[in-house]
Amino acid sequence: MPQLIKHNAVSGDSWLTLALNEGETADSVALPAGDVIFPLAVWQARKTEIISCHKRIGLLLQPDNRVEDVAGDLDYFIVIAVNFPKFVDGRGYSTASLLRQRYHYQGELRAVGDVLHDQLFFMKRVGFDSFALKDGKNAEYAIDLAFTVFGDAYQGATTQPQPAFRRRA
Amino acid sequence: MYKYDAIDRQLINERVAQFRDQVRRWKAGELTDDEFRPLRLQNGLYIQRHAPMFRIAVPYGMMNAAQIRTLAHVARKYDRGYGHFTTRHNLQLNWPKIEDVPEILAELAEVEMHAIQTSGNCLRNITTDQFAGVASDEIIDPRPLAEIMRQWTTFHPEFAFLPRKFKIAISGTQEDRAVTWFHDIGLHLKQEDGQVGFTVIVGGGLGRTPIRGEVIRDFLPWQDILSYCEAILRVYNRYGRRDNAYKARIKILVQALGIEAFREQVEAEWAHGKGGPMTITQAEYDRVATHFTAPAYESVGAVELPADKAFQRWLERNTHAHKVAGYRAVTLSLKQHGIAPGDITSAQMEAVADLADQYSFGELRISHEQNIILADVKESDLHAIWQKAVAAKLATPNIGLLTGIICCPGGDFCDLANAKSIPIANAIQQRFDDLDYLFDIGEIDLNISGCMNACGHHHVGHIGVLGVDKNNDEFYQVTLGGRQGNDAKLGKVIGPSFSAQEMPDVVEKIIKVYLENRHADERFLDTFDRIGIDPFKNRVYEGRAHGKAKTAQKEAA
Numbered sequence: 225m226p227q228l229i230k231h232n233a234v235s236g237d238s239w240l241t242l243a244l245n246e247g248e249t250a251d252s253v254a255l256p257a258g259d260v261i262f263p264l265a266v267w268q269a270r271k272t273e274i275i276s277c278h279k280r281i282g283l284l285l286q287p288d289n290r291v292e293d294v295a296g297d298l299d300y301f302i303v304i305a306v307n308f309p310k311f312v313d314g315r316g317y318s319t320a321s322l323l324r325q326r327y328h329y330q331g332e333l334r335a336v337g338d339v340l341h342d343q344l345f346f347m348k349r350v351g352f353d354s355f356a357l358k359d360g361k362n363a364e365y366a367i368d369l370a371f372t373v374f375g376d377a378y379q380g381a382t383t384q385p386q387p388a389f390r391r392r393a
Numbered sequence: 394m395y396k397y398d399a400i401d402r403q404l405i406n407e408r409v410a411q412f413r414d415q416v417r418r419w420k421a422g423e424l425t426d427d428e429f430r431p432l433r434l435q436n437g438l439y440i441q442r443h444a445p446m447f448r449i450a451v452p453y454g455m456m457n458a459a460q461i462r463t464l465a466h467v468a469r470k471y472d473r474g475y476g477h478f479t480t481r482h483n484l485q486l487n488w489p490k491i492e493d494v495p496e497i498l499a500e501l502a503e504v505e506m507h508a509i510q511t512s513g514n515c516l517r518n519i520t521t522d523q524f525a526g527v528a529s530d531e532i533i534d535p536r537p538l539a540e541i542m543r544q545w546t547t548f549h550p551e552f553a554f555l556p557r558k559f560k561i562a563i564s565g566t567q568e569d570r571a572v573t574w575f576h577d578i579g580l581h582l583k584q585e586d587g588q589v590g591f592t593v594i595v596g597g598g599l600g601r602t603p604i605r606g607e608v609i610r611d612f613l614p615w616q617d618i619l620s621y622c623e624a625i626l627r628v629y630n631r632y633g634r635r636d637n638a639y640k641a642r643i644k645i646l647v648q649a650l651g652i653e654a655f656r657e658q659v660e661a662e663w664a665h666g667k668g669g670p671m672t673i674t675q676a677e678y679d680r681v682a683t684h685f686t687a688p689a690y691e692s693v694g695a696v697e698l699p700a701d702k703a704f705q706r707w708l709e710r711n712t713h714a715h716k717v718a719g720y721r722a723v724t725l726s727l728k729q730h731g732i733a734p735g736d737i738t739s740a741q742m743e744a745v746a747d748l749a750d751q752y753s754f755g756e757l758r759i760s761h762e763q764n765i766i767l768a769d770v771k772e773s774d775l776h777a778i779w780q781k782a783v784a785a786k787l788a789t790p791n792i793g794l795l796t797g798i799i800c801c802p803g804g805d806f807c808d809l810a811n812a813k814s815i816p817i818a819n820a821i822q823q824r825f826d827d828l829d830y831l832f833d834i835g836e837i838d839l840n841i842s843g844c845m846n847a848c849g850h851h852h853v854g855h856i857g858v859l860g861v862d863k864n865n866d867e868f869y870q871v872t873l874g875g876r877q878g879n880d881a882k883l884g885k886v887i888g889p890s891f892s893a894q895e896m897p898d899v900v901e902k903i904i905k906v907y908l909e910n911r912h913a914d915e916r917f918l919d920t921f922d923r924i925g926i927d928p929f930k931n932r933v934y935e936g937r938a939h940g941k942a943k944t945a946q947k948e949a950a
Contacts, residue, residue: 314554318630349550374407378544380670389677
């Protein structure tokens, strides 16, 4: 199981991510009860149904899902999980930047998938605030070091929109 | 030259600590090889044929004497006492131990140097013109904006894991000397209606699929360059191909969409960032620009220089016009015949540092042609500097001539190479070792790459040589007519490839065709443009068996 890091601590996780088994489609899959993170296709196909039976709704975005396609729905989500199938696939950083900076998404933004120590600093800067650290990695060490590896940054990003040159004395 | 402030220093020191910890975790098995690979790449560490190759950044080619002394020291202490300057403003060491690299980085940080993002699928070192600030054809000095862009690229959180590497070059002169047409983003500084800005070129590149870039924006005010580049990069990061590394560069995306559609996407993206916090402020420009003010030039009268033939030859080839009267820029050639082009020993680096201190305000540059430039030398010092350069074997007068070859490390060192490149360069240098002959041949760029990744820029050589693999044998494909500059274009393949042994003869035949056909004052390229490729092709393949005859010959052997 991945370890969820939130607010600088390992945190419990009430959320279940709905995965489609073989033969299931977004239209046919049974919607489980509880706190569920729905893949974008399921959300798009079953939006009314999901809203009617879930108070707390999560969304899962894959690297090739376009934020623009769900921009009008962001108020429904308590959590949006952005998947990194491989940590070298950097599309999720743009997804997060767009969600936070352009569409002003305020809920939990969770990095899931191949989430590793050395990417956490970048992930935090683009706006992730929870991190499903890959199974087997040292969460305590990551909490101690990974988010503060650099004490400043040149560019503007979600957590500090002002670039260093606007803050330099 | 730019001097670090507190933020710059803090970040570079934190980088050293970060990499030290990454190496430790990798050694301890906490990071797998696959997890460690992109991390070490973004610190310039490749695993190569013999050992790791370590690439140190020389941002936009600028260095001071203390920095090159440190490079000399590092090469001596951690390597075999020499390094190799690449075509993109880096110094490569061929034999360091991975375990030593954190220490090397710490020593480099002391003199404000690093290896940040010198490889990997990220924003790479920004390159520019080696005569920035002194060129007589300069419109705007590109260095302040290059430094501002260097900072912006460093640890950019959104663009650390791009589909593929991303290279930016800036030119501030009339004549482009930074190969801007063949970069992911190429920038030409210019002035329009009193406003300074850039022509922005996108989607160029050499490598496996060489493509000349296209203009995405004819004029962009300089203040907008960061936000505009972020728009380009966001479109690329989201939509560039990731399924095939050979099709992952931005040039493939631009070609697939077409420049019009790509431009529309970028402009739509930029509409959100335009005028935002990434807009460069005048205060920041001024802060950085104060580091690049002109040194204290003396006003000097005309000097009489010795008529000595060897010195005059060097003056002609290795010194260049300067915008201040009484000064010249000097190129120290790293193209000594018989040595790997771009290679330099620690002792030579120290000699360069001394020359810079004594004659050029303690600063130097490196060029994409893999040479060193002392940019601000008094004419009255030229003879003295020449004598010292000769003693240090840095005065081969072949800049712009046939043996001033651009060459990648090739199959002797590089794991990607299909063929060796250095021995080809050396064999050609040996064949054309006669200076009278070299000067008679005149200006010609010969570029050699050991594989289609094109680190030796073979596509833009007047004569380009590309190492290819045919049934595990090393062969060389020759192109003619490529060029850098404002009219940059790709060379044309002359025909089937040649063995290593044939290469000096092939080059000699090409040169003969030129010499026989040239009009007075025609350079190689002029003659080539006038007579076309056929006369060269005919000569080179004259009497050469091909088709059935070749097969029969092979069978007989």
